[in-house]
Amino acid sequence: MPATIREFEAVARDRLDPAHYDYFAGGAGDEVTVRANEAAFARLALLPRVLRGAGSPEIGVTLLGSRAEMPVLVAPTAFHRLADPEGEKATARAVAAAGTIMIVSMAATVAVEDVAAAAPGATLWFQLYVQPDMAFTEAIVRRAEAAGCAALVVTVDSPARGRRDREVRRGFDDLPEGMRCENLRDDGGESVRPIVMSPAISWEHVDALRRMTRLPLVLKGVTHPADARLALEHGVSAVYVSNHGGRQLDTVPATVDLLPDIVAAVRGAVPVLVDGGIRRGTDVVKALALGASAVAVGRPVVWGLAADGECGVARVLGLLRDEVEHALTLCGLASSHDLEPGLVRRC
Numbered sequence: 001m002p003a004t005i006r007e008f009e010a011v012a013r014d015r016l017d018p019a020h021y022d023y024f025a026g027g028a029g030d031e032v033t034v035r036a037n038e039a040a041f042a043r044l045a046l047l048p049r050v051l052r053g054a055g056s057p058e059i060g061v062t063l064l065g066s067r068a069e070m071p072v073l074v075a076p077t078a079f080h081r082l083a084d085p086e087g088e089k090a091t092a093r094a095v096a097a098a099g100t101i102m103i104v105s106m107a108a109t110v111a112v113e114d115v116a117a118a119a120p121g122a123t124l125w126f127q128l129y130v131q132p133d134m135a136f137t138e139a140i141v142r143r144a145e146a147a148g149c150a151a152l153v154v155t156v157d158s159p160a161r162g163r164r165d166r167e168v169r170r171g172f173d174d175l176p177e178g179m180r181c182e183n184l185r186d187d188g189g190e191s192v193r194p195i196v197m198s199p200a201i202s203w204e205h206v207d208a209l210r211r212m213t214r215l216p217l218v219l220k221g222v223t224h225p226a227d228a229r230l231a232l233e234h235g236v237s238a239v240y241v242s243n244h245g246g247r248q249l250d251t252v253p254a255t256v257d258l259l260p261d262i263v264a265a266v267r268g269a270v271p272v273l274v275d276g277g278i279r280r281g282t283d284v285v286k287a288l289a290l291g292a293s294a295v296a297v298g299r300p301v302v303w304g305l306a307a308d309g310e311c312g313v314a315r316v317l318g319l320l321r322d323e324v325e326h327a328l329t330l331c332g333l334a335s336s337h338d339l340e341p342g343l344v345r346r347c
C-alpha cells in the first residue's frame, strides 16, 4: 500500500499504458513549469508556534455555498477511464466519501449526469472550456445545472491546447475505441463534437456566461494580478490561480509564487483557489497561509485512480486530509482558518 502520493505515482506508472502515463504526467515544452510547481513548495519553510493549547484542528471550509470537509478539492482532469474502467464514477464516489468537491472535467469520459447518479452524496462543480458555438456552450451548461453541479469553473488558460512533447512522441492524439468525451454529445444525439480551444474567447464570453446561468462562476487559470482585478469587475465568484499543472504555457511561474500577488489584488472580495504541485499536507498549509481559501489536486487523484480505482482515490484524499491535520497540529493551530503568512518563510 503506497504511503505517500509520490509512491502512488510510482504504482500508477507501473500499471498504466506508457502513453497514458505520459499524457497524465507530462506538461508543455521543457516542463519547466511542471517542475517549478512542486519545487516552489520545497523552497518555502514553515515556522511553527509552540504551547498554544490548540487541540485537534478543524479543517472544513465552505466555498460558494458548497461544504468541503477538507480544504483540498479535486481539480478537473480529463479522461479518467484511461486510468480505471469506472473512470469519473469511481473518482466521484471517493470524493463523496471524503466529503469534498469534485470539479468534473468537460473532457470527462463519463457523462456528468452519470457521474452525479453514481455518487449521490458528492458535491460536483463543472469545468467548462467555452466553445465558440455559444448555443452549444449553453447546452453543456444546462446539462451541468440539471445534473446538480453547484458552480461553473471556466478554464481560461487554454486559448490553444498546450504542446506536450511526450504526447507527440507517443502519438497520443485520440481516445481508445469505446471511450469519448461524453459531455460533448450533440444535443442528446449520438455524435460527439471535438473540444475547441479558441483564441477568440474573451471577457465578453465571461459576461455571456454570467447572463446565461445563476451558478457561481469560478475563473480557472488566472496568473496575472491585473486579470484577477478584471475578473472581479466581470462578476466572478472566485479566482482560481492555476498554470494548468504546467501543461499550457511553459515557463509560467510556480502557482504558489504567484498566489500572494493575486490575493493582494483580490483583497478578500472573493475566495482564491490554487492548484499545481500540491503533493503533501504541508503544501496545502503553505498555500492556505499565503491566502488561498482552498487548494486543488490534479495528478494525485489520477495516480490514486490508476493504482486502485475508487479505493486509491479515497486513500490519496485521506492521506492529504491526515497530513493537513497533522501539519496544523504541529504548527500549533486550532483551525485552517487561523493560517497566516507569518507562518511561511522563504528559504
Ligand SMILES: Cc1cc2nc3c(=O)[nH]c(=O)nc-3n(C[C@H](O)[C@H](O)[C@H](O)COP(=O)(O)O)c2cc1C
Binding pocket: 023, 024, 025, 037, 075, 076, 077, 078, 105, 106, 107, 127, 155, 220, 242, 243, 244, 245, 246, 247, 275, 276, 277, 278, 296, 297, 298, 299, 300, 302
Ligand atoms: C491529465 C490532466 C488532465 C487535465 N485536464 C483538465 C481539464 O480537462 N480541464 C481543466 O481545466 N484542467 C485540466 N487539467 C489541469 C488541472 O485541472 C490542474 O490545473 C492541474 O492538474 C494541477 O496541477 P497538479 O496536477 O500538479 O495538481 C488537467 C491536468 C492533468 C494532469
Ligand SMILES: CCCCC(=O)C(=O)O
Binding pocket: 078, 107, 195, 244, 247
Ligand atoms: C481536450 C482535453 C483537454 C484536457 C486538458 O485540459 C489537459 O490535458 O490538460
